[in-house]
Amino acid sequence: MRPLLLLDVDGVLNPIGRPPPGHRRYRCVVDGEAYVVRLNPRHGRQLLDLAEATGAELVWATTWEEHANDWIAPRIGLPSLPVVTVNAATVPVSEHGEMFKTPAVAAYAGRRPFVWFDDQVWAEDEEYLRVHQGVGDFLLVHVDPAHGLTSGHLGTAWEWLTLTGFSQGS
Protein backbone atom coordinates (compact mmCIF):
# COMPACT_ATOMS: atom_id res chain seq x y z
CA MET A 1 0.00 0.00 0.00
CA ARG A 2 1.49 3.27 -1.11
CA PRO A 3 1.70 5.80 1.75
CA LEU A 4 0.03 9.20 1.42
CA LEU A 5 1.48 12.65 2.05
CA LEU A 6 -1.49 14.91 2.86
CA LEU A 7 -0.90 18.59 2.31
CA ASP A 8 -2.65 21.65 3.69
CA VAL A 9 -2.24 25.07 2.02
CA ASP A 10 -3.08 27.87 4.49
CA GLY A 11 -0.63 27.84 7.40
CA VAL A 12 1.55 25.22 5.72
CA LEU A 13 2.51 26.24 2.16
CA ASN A 14 1.01 29.71 2.67
CA PRO A 15 2.21 30.91 6.11
CA ILE A 16 -0.01 33.30 8.03
CA GLY A 17 1.34 36.79 8.73
CA ARG A 18 4.76 38.03 7.79
CA PRO A 19 6.19 35.44 5.40
CA PRO A 20 9.50 33.72 6.18
CA PRO A 21 12.42 34.20 3.73
CA GLY A 22 12.09 32.50 0.37
CA HIS A 23 8.37 33.21 -0.04
CA ARG A 24 6.86 35.27 -2.85
CA ARG A 25 3.47 36.94 -3.08
CA TYR A 26 0.94 35.74 -5.62
CA ARG A 27 -2.58 36.82 -6.42
CA CYS A 28 -5.39 34.29 -6.82
CA VAL A 29 -9.05 34.61 -7.71
CA VAL A 30 -11.25 31.83 -6.35
CA ASP A 31 -14.98 31.95 -7.02
CA GLY A 32 -14.72 35.68 -7.72
CA GLU A 33 -12.82 36.41 -4.47
CA ALA A 34 -9.27 37.79 -4.67
CA TYR A 35 -6.62 36.36 -2.34
CA VAL A 36 -2.93 36.96 -1.82
CA VAL A 37 -0.86 33.91 -0.95
CA ARG A 38 2.81 33.70 -0.07
CA LEU A 39 4.49 30.63 -1.46
CA ASN A 40 8.00 29.26 -1.42
CA PRO A 41 8.78 27.97 -4.94
CA ARG A 42 11.30 25.49 -3.43
CA HIS A 43 8.56 23.61 -1.58
CA GLY A 44 7.45 21.81 -4.72
CA ARG A 45 10.85 20.25 -5.39
CA GLN A 46 11.27 19.33 -1.71
CA LEU A 47 7.87 17.62 -1.59
CA LEU A 48 8.48 15.77 -4.85
CA ASP A 49 11.85 14.60 -3.53
CA LEU A 50 10.19 13.30 -0.35
CA ALA A 51 7.46 11.54 -2.36
CA GLU A 52 10.05 10.00 -4.66
CA ALA A 53 12.34 8.90 -1.82
CA THR A 54 9.50 7.20 0.06
CA GLY A 55 7.26 6.04 -2.79
CA ALA A 56 4.43 8.10 -1.29
CA GLU A 57 1.62 9.89 -3.07
CA LEU A 58 1.06 13.63 -2.56
CA VAL A 59 -2.60 14.58 -2.02
CA TRP A 60 -4.27 17.91 -1.16
CA ALA A 61 -6.16 18.08 2.15
CA THR A 62 -7.15 21.74 2.10
CA THR A 63 -10.27 23.87 1.82
CA TRP A 64 -8.76 25.04 -1.47
CA GLU A 65 -9.65 21.58 -2.78
CA GLU A 66 -9.40 21.53 -6.62
CA HIS A 67 -8.42 25.23 -6.66
CA ALA A 68 -5.06 24.20 -5.19
CA ASN A 69 -4.31 22.57 -8.54
CA ASP A 70 -5.08 25.81 -10.37
CA TRP A 71 -3.45 28.38 -8.08
CA ILE A 72 -0.90 26.67 -5.82
CA ALA A 73 0.61 23.63 -7.57
CA PRO A 74 1.88 25.39 -10.75
CA ARG A 75 3.54 28.17 -8.75
CA ILE A 76 5.69 25.82 -6.70
CA GLY A 77 6.33 23.26 -9.41
CA LEU A 78 3.94 20.52 -8.33
CA PRO A 79 1.85 18.57 -10.82
CA SER A 80 -1.92 18.35 -10.43
CA LEU A 81 -2.61 16.27 -7.29
CA PRO A 82 -5.60 14.24 -6.09
CA VAL A 83 -7.87 16.06 -3.64
CA VAL A 84 -9.49 15.00 -0.36
CA THR A 85 -12.95 16.58 -0.38
CA VAL A 86 -13.07 18.44 2.93
CA ASN A 87 -15.73 21.09 2.30
CA ALA A 88 -18.65 18.73 1.78
CA ALA A 89 -21.76 19.60 3.77
CA THR A 90 -22.21 15.87 4.44
CA VAL A 91 -19.39 15.85 7.00
CA PRO A 92 -21.17 15.76 10.37
CA VAL A 93 -20.43 18.39 13.00
CA SER A 94 -17.66 17.25 15.31
CA GLU A 95 -18.65 15.69 18.63
CA HIS A 96 -15.19 15.02 20.00
CA GLY A 97 -13.33 18.20 19.17
CA GLU A 98 -11.59 16.94 16.06
CA MET A 99 -11.09 19.27 13.14
CA PHE A 100 -13.67 19.33 10.34
CA LYS A 101 -11.19 17.81 7.89
CA THR A 102 -10.31 14.81 10.05
CA PRO A 103 -13.28 12.51 9.26
CA ALA A 104 -12.74 13.21 5.56
CA VAL A 105 -9.07 12.34 5.88
CA ALA A 106 -9.94 9.12 7.74
CA ALA A 107 -12.37 8.10 4.99
CA TYR A 108 -9.94 8.96 2.22
CA ALA A 109 -6.87 7.26 3.69
CA GLY A 110 -8.52 4.09 4.97
CA ARG A 111 -5.77 1.56 5.69
CA ARG A 112 -3.11 3.39 3.75
CA PRO A 113 -0.36 4.80 5.99
CA PHE A 114 -0.25 8.59 5.85
CA VAL A 115 1.63 11.65 6.97
CA TRP A 116 -0.54 14.74 7.35
CA PHE A 117 1.01 18.24 7.28
CA ASP A 118 -1.42 20.73 8.80
CA ASP A 119 -1.39 23.72 11.15
CA GLN A 120 -4.65 22.64 12.84
CA VAL A 121 -4.05 19.04 13.84
CA TRP A 122 -4.10 18.53 17.58
CA ALA A 123 -4.46 15.77 20.19
CA GLU A 124 -8.21 15.49 19.42
CA ASP A 125 -7.42 14.63 15.81
CA GLU A 126 -4.78 12.13 16.86
CA GLU A 127 -7.34 10.51 19.18
CA TYR A 128 -10.10 10.49 16.56
CA LEU A 129 -7.85 8.76 14.05
CA ARG A 130 -6.47 6.26 16.60
CA VAL A 131 -9.90 4.98 17.60
CA HIS A 132 -11.54 5.27 14.17
CA GLN A 133 -12.28 1.87 12.64
CA GLY A 134 -10.44 1.18 9.44
CA VAL A 135 -7.69 3.79 9.77
CA GLY A 136 -4.13 2.52 9.44
CA ASP A 137 -0.89 4.00 10.76
CA PHE A 138 -0.36 7.71 10.49
CA LEU A 139 1.79 10.60 11.57
CA LEU A 140 0.37 14.06 12.21
CA VAL A 141 2.94 16.77 11.54
CA HIS A 142 1.81 19.96 13.21
CA VAL A 143 3.12 22.99 11.31
CA ASP A 144 3.46 26.39 12.97
CA PRO A 145 1.36 28.65 10.71
CA ALA A 146 3.70 31.61 11.26
CA HIS A 147 6.60 29.72 9.69
CA GLY A 148 4.94 27.22 7.40
CA LEU A 149 6.50 24.02 6.14
CA THR A 150 10.19 23.55 6.94
CA SER A 151 12.80 21.00 5.97
CA GLY A 152 12.52 19.78 9.58
CA HIS A 153 8.91 18.70 8.94
CA LEU A 154 9.90 16.94 5.73
CA GLY A 155 12.74 15.20 7.56
CA THR A 156 10.34 14.02 10.27
CA ALA A 157 8.04 12.57 7.61
CA TRP A 158 10.91 10.85 5.81
CA GLU A 159 12.19 9.38 9.06
CA TRP A 160 8.78 8.04 10.11
CA LEU A 161 8.07 6.47 6.72
CA THR A 162 11.53 4.93 6.62
CA LEU A 163 11.74 3.69 10.22
CA THR A 164 8.22 2.24 10.15
CA GLY A 165 8.99 0.44 6.91
CA PHE A 166 6.18 2.18 5.00
CA SER A 167 8.63 3.84 2.68
CA GLN A 168 8.52 2.26 -0.75
CA GLY A 169 11.52 4.21 -1.95
CA SER A 170 14.79 2.72 -3.04
Ligand SMILES: [Mg+2]
Ligand atom coordinates in the same frame (compact mmCIF):
# COMPACT_ATOMS: atom_id res chain seq x y z
MG1 LIG B 1 -4.39 25.29 7.54
